[in-house]
Amino acid sequence: MENLTVTGLVRLIGAGATMIYVKTGNERHTEQIVSQAAGRLRGVGAPYVWTCTGGFSRNGEVVEGITDPVASLDYAVAQEGPLLFLFKDFPWFWGDNPYLIRALKEFALCGKAKAIIVIGQDEGLPPTLREEFVVLHQGLPSMDEIRAFFAQAAARDVHLAKACRERPGLMDDLVVAAQGLDFTDLERGMRTARASGETGGDGFVRAMFETKQASIRTSGIMEYVVNDVTPGQVGGMENLKQWLARREQAFSLEGISSGENLPKGVLMMGIAGCGKSLFVKAIAATWRLPLIRLDMASVYDGTFGSPESSLRKAFRTAEAMAPCVLWIDEIESGISTQGFKAEGGAASRILGSFLTWMQEKRAPVFVAATANAIEMLPAEIIRKGRFDEIFYIGLPDAKAREEIFRIHLARRRVAPETFDVPLLAGSTKGFSGTEIEQAVLSAVFEAQAEGRSMTQQDLMAAVSRTVPLSVTMAEQIKKIEAWAFKRAVPA
Numbered sequence: 001m002e003n004l005t006v007t008g009l010v011r012l013i014g015a016g017a018t019m020i021y022v023k024t025g026n027e028r029h030t031e032q033i034v035s036q037a038a039g040r041l042r043g044v045g046a047p048y049v050w051t052c053t054g055g056f057s058r059n060g061e062v063v064e065g066i067t068d069p070v071a072s073l074d075y076a077v078a079q080e081g082p083l084l085f086l087f088k089d090f091p092w093f094w095g096d097n098p099y100l101i102r103a104l105k106e107f108a109l110c111g112k113a114k115a116i117i118v119i120g121q122d123e124g125l126p127p128t129l130r131e132e133f134v135v136l137h138q139g140l141p142s143m144d145e146i147r148a149f150f151a152q153a154a155a156r157d158v159h160l161a162k163a164c165r166e167r168p169g170l171m172d173d174l175v176v177a178a179q180g181l182d183f184t185d186l187e188r189g190m191r192t193a194r195a196s197g198e199t200g201g202d203g204f205v206r207a208m209f210e211t212k213q214a215s216i217r218t219s220g221i222m223e224y225v226v227n228d229v230t231p232g233q234v235g236g237m238e239n240l241k242q243w244l245a246r247r248e249q250a251f252s253l254e255g256i257s258s259g260e261n262l263p264k265g266v267l268m269m270g271i272a273g274c275g276k277s278l279f280v281k282a283i284a285a286t287w288r289l290p291l292i293r294l295d296m297a298s299v300y301d302g303t304f305g306s307p308e309s310s311l312r313k314a315f316r317t318a319e320a321m322a323p324c325v326l327w328i329d330e331i332e333s334g335i336s337t338q339g340f341k342a343e344g345g346a347a348s349r350i351l352g353s354f355l356t357w358m359q360e361k362r363a364p365v366f367v368a369a370t371a372n373a374i375e376m377l378p379a380e381i382i383r384k385g386r387f388d389e390i391f392y393i394g395l396p397d398a399k400a401r402e403e404i405f406r407i408h409l410a411r412r413r414v415a416p417e418t419f420d421v422p423l424l425a426g427s428t429k430g431f432s433g434t435e436i437e438q439a440v441l442s443a444v445f446e447a448q449a450e451g452r453s454m455t456q457q458d459l460m461a462a463v464s465r466t467v468p469l470s471v472t473m474a475e476q477i478k479k480i481e482a483w484a485f486k487r488a489v490p491a
């Protein structure tokens with residue numbers, strides 16, 4: 001699907017296109033582009049803009065108050081061209097109005113001196129009209145458009161102009177911070193910066209990051225994860241850490257600019273609570289990339305639109321924010337226990353479009369996918385070449401458990417040297433990272449409740465109170481490990 005641009009629109013209409021459908025999330029900006037295109041088309045003048053409440057207006061003045069969609073098309077047909085009509089609310093009517101569909105089909109035959117542009121939020125073009133319309137997509141602004149936006153903003157805003165003079169690299173920082181925002185959000189970001197009273201360069205950059213976080217949050221299926229986890233905070237997983245370190249160069253600025261040999265992504269599967277999420281955060285923090293989390297369960301349950309359109313939106317946002325890490329959490333969600341093939345429809349279509357995107361993406365988006373229920377993953381997803389590597393994160397061994405104890409004791413400001421950590425590690429065979437963390441926390445609380453410092457005894461008592469998942473789910477874990485042994489690299 002082609003992107004909506006002024007030149008593209010002028011070229012299309014100049015070549016005789018009479019019916020264009022623009023999929024947009026920002027009506028106002030689409031209207032601006034259509035107005036600019038109309039200005040470049042000889043003899044067309046300002047476009048007629050139709051809404052279901054006000055009828056037609058031109059240059060902001062009402063010219064004809066027809067609010068019925070079919071009658072409005074009759075009006076458009078009767079006008080002398082060359083003219084451009086922008087219809088805003090048609091998609092709400094054409095679902096159950098055969099007269100409107102017919103009137104649109106007739107408009108397509110009414111001559112070339114007039115063109116109509118219909119705008120809508122979703123793909124919602126009825127199948128019967130697909131042949132009539134050229135479909136365009138109003139994507140997110142490019143880096144050049146964002147730069148132009150800030151240049152214009154600096155011409156109006158004395159604080160931004162001053163900050164740009166004082167910090168030569170500010171424009172670049174702003175463009176990176178604002179990537180992935182649409183024009184409405186860019187304006188919102190400027191307002192946030194002004195309202196915060198922080199009018200230095202950092203204030204503007206921060207406002208853009210905050211706007212991006214808020215904008216990703218409102219999409220419902222995605223979340224901007226603020227994080228500063230380093231590999232030093234992850235116990236064990238030596239293979240994964242080495243893998244990560246070897247690829248750091250590829251995701252450096254030079255690596256990204258060369259665009260060559262960029263890693264596609266990793267799939268991390270394994271037992272709950274063993275640090276999959278923690279490691280995804282460590283990847284993003286090590287490479288100093290923004291981390292966006294996509295919740296597959298919300299994609300599948302359709303709360304925020306059809307799964308297909310949610311996923312497309314997520315990919316577009318990730319590409320617009322590139323370079324970034326896209327964390328696909330619970331990638332196996334939505335696939336029933338009866339198996340991938342039996343599910344047929346939605347699940348296989350969605351996983352199919354995910355795999356195609358993985359294969360074709362050019363933008364530096366590193367995909368970090370995590371999965372718990374690995375036996376549900378279809379062969380398609382674990383086939384070699386989809387992900388750069390598939391890691392299995394199992395229960396930590398004794399050395400990893402020691403590291404995990406040290407990390408969590410230090411996090412609670414307790415000096416690990418004062419404890420017999422090897423003994424603790426030896427007593428926690430079969431514990432996951434979460435279970436070790438919980439045991440440390442429980443011992444901290446016990447000691448606090450009695451108003452004293454924590455002792456080895458508190459920790460050993462907390463450990464003996466814990467029944468790890470590996471005991472209650474021994475059979476399942478054995479099965480998972482046997483499955484992973486053949487298909488994945490141990491983390």
Ligand SMILES: Nc1ncnc2c1ncn2[C@@H]1O[C@H](COP(=O)(O)OP(=O)(O)OP(=O)(O)O)[C@@H](O)[C@H]1O
Pocket residue numbers: 233234235236271272273274275276277278279372396404407432433434435437
């Ligand atoms: N290897 C580890 N090193 C240090 N801490 C760990 C480790 N594994 C788990 N933890 C602790 O347990 C918490 C939960 O782990 P995390 O959420 O990363 O596990 P997960 O495998 O993603 O689990 P789930 O599948 O349930 O989301 C982490 O925030 C961390 O505090």
